[in-house]
Amino acid sequence: MDFVTIMAAGVATGTIYLFAAVGEIFAERSGVLNLGVTGMMLMGAVGGFATVVATGDPWLGLLVGMAAGGLLSLLHAVVTIHFQADQVVSGLALTFVGTGLARVLGEGLSKAGATSLLPKLTVPILSDIPIVGPIFLRDQSVLVYAGYLLVPAAWYWIHRTRPGLNLRAVGEYPAAADAMGVNVYRLRYLYVFMGGLLSGLAGAAITLAIQPGWFGDLTVGGRGWIAIGLVIFAQWDPLRAAVGGYLFGAIDRFLLDVQGPENFFGIRNPVYYDHTLTFFLGMLPFVLVIVVLVVGSREAVRKRIGAPAALGVPYIRGERGA
Amino acid sequence: MTSRRPKLTALLITFALVAGACSPSAGGSPSAPPQACEAAGSAAGADLQIPDVEAGKFNVAMVLIGPHDDGGWSQAHYEGLLYVCQNMPDSHVAYIELVPEGADSEQVFRSLSRKGFDFIIGTSFGYMDPMETVAGEFPDITYLHLTGFKSNGKNFGNFFGAMEDFKYLAGMLAGSRAKADGNPKLGYMATFQIPEEIRLGNAIMLGAKVTCPECTMDVRWINTWHDPIIEKEAAASLFDAGAQVVFTGADTPAVADVAQEKGKWGVTYDHPGSCKVEACLTAPYWIWGPEYLRIAEAVKAGTYTAGYEYFDADSGAMGLFGFMEGETLQPGVASLPAEDIQKVKDTLAKMLAGQFTRFDVFAGPINDNTGAVKVPAGEKLKQADLDQFPPGAPGNECTYCMKWFAEGINGELPQ
Numbered sequence: 001m002d003f004v005t006i007m008a009a010g011v012a013t014g015t016i017y018l019f020a021a022v023g024e025i026f027a028e029r030s031g032v033l034n035l036g037v038t039g040m041m042l043m044g045a046v047g048g049f050a051t052v053v054a055t056g057d058p059w060l061g062l063l064v065g066m067a068a069g070g071l072l073s074l075l076h077a078v079v080t081i082h083f084q085a086d087q088v089v090s091g092l093a094l095t096f097v098g099t100g101l102a103r104v105l106g107e108g109l110s111k112a113g114a115t116s117l118l119p120k121l122t123v124p125i126l127s128d129i130p131i132v133g134p135i136f137l138r139d140q141s142v143l144v145y146a147g148y149l150l151v152p153a154a155w156y157w158i159h160r161t162r163p164g165l166n167l168r169a170v171g172e173y174p175a176a177a178d179a180m181g182v183n184v185y186r187l188r189y190l191y192v193f194m195g196g197l198l199s200g201l202a203g204a205a206i207t208l209a210i211q212p213g214w215f216g217d218l219t220v221g222g223r224g225w226i227a228i229g230l231v232i233f234a235q236w237d238p239l240r241a242a243v244g245g246y247l248f249g250a251i252d253r254f255l256l257d258v259q260g261p262e263n264f265f266g267i268r269n270p271v272y273y274d275h276t277l278t279f280f281l282g283m284l285p286f287v288l289v290i291v292v293l294v295v296g297s298r299e300a301v302r303k304r305i306g307a308p309a310a311l312g313v314p315y316i317r318g319e320r321g322a
Numbered sequence: 323m324t325s326r327r328p329k330l331t332a333l334l335i336t337f338a339l340v341a342g343a344c345s346p347s348a349g350g351s352p353s354a355p356p357q358a359c360e361a362a363g364s365a366a367g368a369d370l371q372i373p374d375v376e377a378g379k380f381n382v383a384m385v386l387i388g389p390h391d392d393g394g395w396s397q398a399h400y401e402g403l404l405y406v407c408q409n410m411p412d413s414h415v416a417y418i419e420l421v422p423e424g425a426d427s428e429q430v431f432r433s434l435s436r437k438g439f440d441f442i443i444g445t446s447f448g449y450m451d452p453m454e455t456v457a458g459e460f461p462d463i464t465y466l467h468l469t470g471f472k473s474n475g476k477n478f479g480n481f482f483g484a485m486e487d488f489k490y491l492a493g494m495l496a497g498s499r500a501k502a503d504g505n506p507k508l509g510y511m512a513t514f515q516i517p518e519e520i521r522l523g524n525a526i527m528l529g530a531k532v533t534c535p536e537c538t539m540d541v542r543w544i545n546t547w548h549d550p551i552i553e554k555e556a557a558a559s560l561f562d563a564g565a566q567v568v569f570t571g572a573d574t575p576a577v578a579d580v581a582q583e584k585g586k587w588g589v590t591y592d593h594p595g596s597c598k599v600e601a602c603l604t605a606p607y608w609i610w611g612p613e614y615l616r617i618a619e620a621v622k623a624g625t626y627t628a629g630y631e632y633f634d635a636d637s638g639a640m641g642l643f644g645f646m647e648g649e650t651l652q653p654g655v656a657s658l659p660a661e662d663i664q665k666v667k668d669t670l671a672k673m674l675a676g677q678f679t680r681f682d683v684f685a686g687p688i689n690d691n692t693g694a695v696k697v698p699a700g701e702k703l704k705q706a707d708l709d710q711f712p713p714g715a716p717g718n719e720c721t722y723c724m725k726w727f728a729e730g731i732n733g734e735l736p737q
Contacts, residue, residue, distance in 0.1 A: 005562045009555075103365070110391055113598050114582065206551075213579060215550040216389055216420070256542050256559035262732070273734045275515060275543045282545065 001257040007135045010250025012210050015147040016202050017245035020227035022154050022238050023198025027073075029158060029236060030191035031171040031310040034076050035091025037199050038224025039098020042217070044069040044203025046102040046109065049214045053112045058208045062118065062201070065208070069200020070193050072098050077192040081185055084314035095224070099217060109214040118142050118209040141209040143201075147242070154238040167191060171308030174315040184315050202227070222286065229289030232296035235305045248285055255281050359407040361400070362416040363390060366426065372433040373416035380622050382406055383439040384417040385430055387446040388548035388573050394592040395547070395573035398608045399445045399468075405611025406618050413618070423448025431456040435463050441621045443614070444468065446547060447516060454478055464621045464628070469518055471630075471709060479628030481617070482518075484680040486525035486708075487635045487673050488606030488642050489569075491666050492589050493529025495603055495655055496567040498662035499587055501534040508539040509560030509568035511577060513547050515735060517709040517724065519571050524728040525683055526569055531730060533662050540565055541733035548573040554580050561586050567603065578602035587654055590643075597643045603654045605643040613639045632705065636676035645670055680708065690726040691733070697722050 020037050027034045034040075048065030052058045072094065079090045120139050127137040136148070158164040166187060169177035174184045206212075206219055213219075226248055234240035255278060258271050271277045295301055303309075362373040375381040384403045388396035400417060407415040418434070421427050427449050434442055435456055443466045444453050450470035457465045457478035465478045473480045493508075500506050508530055512519045523541065530537045540563055542556045553576035560568045561580065567587040570577040574596075581588030581601035590596035590605040597605040613633065620626035633639055644651045645667065655663065672678035681704070686697035697703060706720040727733055 001563070009558060009562075013555075108391065110389060111393060111595075114579065211551050211554050213550060213576070215574070218549050218551060221549070221551055252555055253559060256544070256556050257563070259542055260540060260559075260563050260732075274736045276736065278543055279545055 014246035014249025019202035023195035027195035036094025040199035041203035042102035044200030048204030049207035065204025073196020402610025428452035490529035493526035497530030497534030509565030635673035
């Protein structure tokens with residue numbers, strides 16, 4: 001068991017969480033909660049994989065996967081923004097729709113065998129920096145590097161630009177934003193769609209690069225929900241979401257690697273002697289998400305951790321209140 | 323405005339259910355069937371539909387833990403089911419896939435029984451207790467459970483085979499490969515701590531010792547039979563810890579894909595089609611069709627007696643990919659020392675002829691991984707030592723009870 005190996009694997013699989021969580025941050029910052037991340041990720045995963053199986057081109061697969069996630073998110077946008085339906089219900093329905101559609105579209109794909117993958121890159125010179133180099137810059141998928149670029153860009157967009165200010169305004173106090181001439185509906189559509197694109201990217205990252213292949217629902221597993229929990233854990237901040245994503249990715253790998261050594265620095269490794277502990281450890285990420293969701297949904301806490309004030313509330317032009 | 327919401331919600335849910343209901347509805351058509359055949363299929367979940375029986379036919383239902391096209395365990399059983407349907411006149415077959423073990427599966431078995439299926443097959447360890455319960459409620463239906471250790475002696479029978487023979491052979495190949503590559507370390511991705519997984523792990527290690535006495539093996543427990551993502555992570559964990567060849571005890575070919583990526587070797591399991599990529603050395607696999615047909619016909623004729631049936635290599639129900647008729651050696655095997663390949667071929671020939679059985683695989687002397695002698699020279703394990711049917715029952719006590727890991731395996735079992 002080795003810290004660098006676990007973290008390097010964590011950065012690779014954490015990139016999946018990162019894309020989905022940053023996408024959800026955009027949607028929630030605009031005031032729209034989208035619980036359909038799992039559905040959108042599955043659509044991205046199956047869209048990307050079906051494309052690479054048909055054409056052999058993983059880059060095209062990446063585009064199709066993103067588009068598939070984006071298209072599905074538009075359903076949520078129409079229902080919650082145009083028809084002002086309950087966002088929680090619509091998001092849950094989106095999960096079912098995405099899962100069902102992906103199962104139909106993925107029929108037979110599990111037999112596809114090996115496909116061409118997106119390339120892996122090693123950054124010359126910098127990858128020789130101790131610890132940091134092998135974790136972040138050695139033999140990682142090109143999408144992992146895309147994650148490094150996306151996170152600061154998303155942070156800068158939200159916190160330091162004019163459109164970012166509009167985004168935050170729409171999520172905090174849409175009536176005021178509207179009065180200032182910001183088109184609330186258009187922006188919400190835009191950011192829900194962007195969330196869909198990024199969830200689709202997260203799904204395509206699984207099937208085209210990080211854990212290639214199509215395995216039905218298990219391709220995504222519980223990861224869509226973890227990404228949603230991460231958003232609250234990260235307090236709607238892309239930088240924190242990246243850290244959280246990498247950590248959750250590392251936990252997945254740690255649970256396996258921890259079974260290896262008989263001793264740690266001379267102390268008996270309990271997991272080596274009693275493997276039933278791995279059931280308990282495997283539960284922990286989900287417990288953490290539940291705790292974060294419960295704590296994060298209390299009104300007083302929400303304000304303090306910076307939840308967008310209008311999150312989950314449909315905007316109806318001309319009606320009082322946000 | 324609010325009055326519109328319930329309708330819209332109902333619409334959404336309806337849409338969701340409709341989309342869900344479109345999921346896999348029928349199994350693929352078999353190649354060149356002696357008799358045109360289709361298996362009615364359904365996946366577990368909120369949208370589960372229990373398939374119907376066809377009146378006047380012999381109705382067989384199968385419950386699968388993974389998808390019927392997983393390229394491994396479940397697909398091997400599914401193909402066995404199709405074989406029954408193709409070769410048994412007036413039969414109708416159906417399957418339900420992705421059924422979780424435990425309480426969920428009990429509902430599935432009960433529903434299938436209510437529909438009136440004549441013969442119901444459950445293909446995962448955790449279906450054992452639910453099947454036993456349901457078998458008690460429907461005495462006229464015959465239930466066949468694979469991999470467990472229970473039977474009620476009436477209408478709930480147990481069935482499995484000595485895959486340890488073929489894991490032993492695959493272990494010989496893996497040992498030879500690791501030695502040739504100068505890295506005598508193997509990895510074993512095991513599922514749950516049940517007798518089957520311990521037995522198969524030991525068989526791999528004993529086989530590897532034949533060709534590579536200095537070989538050792540790491541273990542990772544993954545707590546699932548079917549989750550390709552976890553299987554991939556565990557394979558990566560073993561390779562990164564230094565393994566040259568990794569075996570899977572789970573259901574899918576994920577291990578070979580990771581081996582390909584890492585430039586190492588993987589040994590898949592269950593289905594000959596699982597060994598596709600170049601990095602796959604071999605796959606010990608199952609051929610369920612003829613066995614299922616035999617039992618189905620016995621059930622139909624009323625001659626089947628529920629009990630413990632455990633077949634060995636001479637049944638023809640298992641194979642070693644690359645070594646059976648019409649198969650070619652994988653590149654990673656073809657380049658091994660000729661005497662090692664010959665050794666595997668000779669042992670395989672003896673196995674198929676019934677001259678080398680699971681008790682020869684587990685013949686003494688065998689030491690455990692603490693160095694203690696578990697089976698003295700000249701002694702052999704008995705069936706009760708291997709899997710204990712049922713564990714510790716009077717008259718069926720084990721002597722060398724296999725609750726230990728053989729020499730060379732890095733791992734502990736809770737006592």
